[in-house]
Amino acid sequence: MDVRMFTVGPVQENSFLVRRDGSDRAVLVDPGEEAPRLLEAIDALGVTLDAILLTHCHFDHVGAVAPVAKATGAPVYCPQLEVPVLQDIMAYVPWAGFGPFESWDPEQTVAGGERLALAGFDVDVLFTPGHSPGHVTYALSAEGEAPALFSGDVLFQSSIGRTDLPGGDHPTLLASIATLLDRFDDATVVHPGHMGLTTLGAERATNPFLAELSAQQ
Template sequence: MDVRMFTVGPVQENSYLLRREGATEALLVDPGDEAPRLLGTIDALGVDLKAILLTHCHFDHIGAVAPVARATGAPVYCPRGEVGILQDIMAYVPWPGFGPFESWDPEHTVSGGETLHLAGLEIEVVSTPGHSPDHVTYALAGEAPPLLFSGDVLFQSSVGRTDLPGADHATLMASIAVLLDRFDDETVVHPGHMGLTTLGRERASNPFLSELTGS
């Protein structure tokens, strides 16, 4: 797999461009900001962007959706319960000084349980609410190693914040428990902030997971 991480915007959000090594089709996960940078890489690689996948609709994960979708023609897959946020982004930006961001009407919705076949990849959509009401994680379980694009559910030695509207700590921990139960320790976690990690590393050392792991 060829996975390229772009840390973008004032909140330092991670966007991911992924494809099979050398493939001409690619996917983009959570284009949060800096559309010219993302589009420049897509153009430089000469790839056809087949879809934009959103884990959730906080502004730092969707700020570049509209310009990237318009420029590439790629359809947007949005968590069903958060479509209204994508359609009216600035109404949901809680702090001054961010944006302006352009809203977008997504072409597809997901809610967990779907299997997507895009750009030659098989992607499981896993419902992982808690940080946001309808957050999802995208899993490429058939790869070696398996990959998770976890948005703001799980980080290196941390977890997603639950002090935002619609968030809930117990729900978030239940979502993380689902990921730990379903996927192997070598699964590489591509989070929405900070660096890459693995489920095994977080199971063993993440202090926020002690209530799940008994450590």
């Protein structure tokens, strides 16, 4: 798996361009901002986008969706519960000074439980609410390879997603993290929406916010 991470915008959000090694097909996860930079990377790699995958629709994760989708023709996969946000992004920006962002009508919706075949990957869509109501995590795997998680704002290095925005809920977020810890092994790499890469094992062992989960086991 060839993963290129681009940290974009004033909120320092991570967008990921993912392909199988040497493939000319790829997916883009959470194009938050800086569409020209993302498009330049797509062109430089010589890949065709099979899909734009959205973990959730907070503005810092979807600000570049419209220009990238227009330029590439790639279908946008959006969490079903958050389609209205993508269709009217600026109405959901909670602070002044961000944007303007162009809204988009997604070509596909996901709710969790789907298995997609995109760019040579099996993509399992996992419902992981708590940071936002419709949040999903994408588990990408290819034959003979361990899956990699693209988890948006669920789990970070030594932290977890905030739950003080509309639709956030702390117990729900912890329950979502628990489903990931139960399903995947400790070596599973987590590609989060902010900060650096981590593994489930590292977070299980050291993340102070997961102490509640340990206490429940």
